[in-house]
Amino acid sequence: MSNSESGSGVGSRAFDVDSIRADFPILNRKINGQQLVYLDNAATTQKPAQVIKSLTDYYEQTNANVHRGVHTLSIEATDGYELARTKVAKFINAPRREEVIWTRNTSESLNLVAATWAEANLSEGDNIVITMMEHHSNIVPWQQLAFKKGAEVRYLQHDDEGVIDIDGAGGVIDSRTKIVAATHMSNVLGTINPIAKLAELAHDVGALILVDAAQSVPHMPVDVQALDADFLCFSAHKMLGPTGIGVLWGRYDLLEAMPPYMFGGDMILEVTYEDANWNDLPYKFEAGTPNIADAFATGAAVDYLSALGMENVWKHEQELTAYAMEQVLSLDNVKVLGPQDPALRGGVISFIHDTIHPHDLGTALDQQGIAIRTGHHCAMPLVRSYGVVAAARASFYIYNTKSEVDAFVNGISETEGYFSR
């Protein structure tokens, strides 16, 4: 079948940035006449030829609907779709493949938990504990649920460098806490949060821990069992995969007890004119024809990363981040948000320039072919807590190099020169 070469036998491959870069057609692009330097990886990553090919292969050779046909194509489509689920399960060390639910993205995964598990388990006076550095998608669903239920959203504090006050967490998480929902790695500060420790505090009071792993699963080894997580969410497009598909992983017993999120085809076992009952996991949460092609491509993305080894991915990004932090911090007019110690953070560097607004900087860097993110990064309360309305952010991935970091830092200096003319 079409996905045989990205099948179960994933070989390993040396972590060689030049050979990695050769897999990414878009890196050859010129932007405004300059060589593209893509540093907006926390927003979405670029896609290697292997992932793009898995999509065209699927549509050219396998396309059919899943779980319902007896014809060959439908069987192949189903096998490939389910094989991708198995790959994802292995990638995060899930105990069972049925615990991996395909969603549209991290936001949908978070909304699913809020609308099903939390809807069924929260009462008036209960509380939900999140951090002050969450993405809007891990704030707003909880706020809305809390309004509806008469529950409370509580915040874990962090210090000036964006490090969670874990000693103070015991005073926030209490007997009325039903769930602790925390980002594994902040998309603004780069902070890596102590999830296993938060899980322990949550479990001590009988609460669950949900992990927003959108910024961690793509970049470091993540093991849901080692974290002692109850739910974990991420998106494929931030880890070389396609847009439009994400993952909710949840503990089997929790998922089993939860009501469905959406109703329709594939999620039912039996329908009468009077009633219906629900299919087994994971299908109970996958109503309608799923995103089959993108599941195939997600499998290809997991294969690509697995062959490199997530330890090596993490090591590369740590080296690059340390190098970039040193360079950026040496600039006179730049303040970096989040931990100043590279060992405490991932490859996301948000910064504020004393005199140049992030959007002016973003436009100027774009003129030099350098793509960074500017704005509130979907974390308005956090960015505002630093006394600004917007920040600039550079974020790295497997194909970025030290010379690209140099180009970026030089680009900031060029922009300073331009605006002080």
Add this chain to the structure above:
Amino acid sequence: MTGGMSGLGEMDELYEAIILDHYRSPRNTAPVEGADVDLEVNNPFCGDEFHIQLKVEDDAVSEVGITGRGCAISQASASLLAELVKGKSTDQVHDAVDSIRRLLKGEEITDEEADVLGDIEALGGVRKFPVRVKCALLSWVGLDDALTEHLSK
């Protein structure tokens, strides 16, 4: 270090000297006592925000004060706006906002309109940077809406 290899020379159309001047030294930033129109405008996309105050006497803008924070384009645009509206009738302000909208959309404006806009025509360079058009329009659109609302009172 503009132009040349870095490609920053292309930005000169966006950041004309007059824009940078208004960005560095914004005009009419003093608060207006007893303002008739008092509004906050913000662009949720980038977080830029401005506080616009106007005093309207005999259907003309007699005092204006704009403060806020934003990028060079939105700050300069707000400052240019403040200069323009002072002494103008509400109809003239409305027409000017219409001219600037069309200018930034890439439509032709008449010589008469260009005369009214004066220095503001420099904002036209934003057209080549479509994602920045919102920066340039932020204060204008907010002011227009607020004036319309004030007149309907």
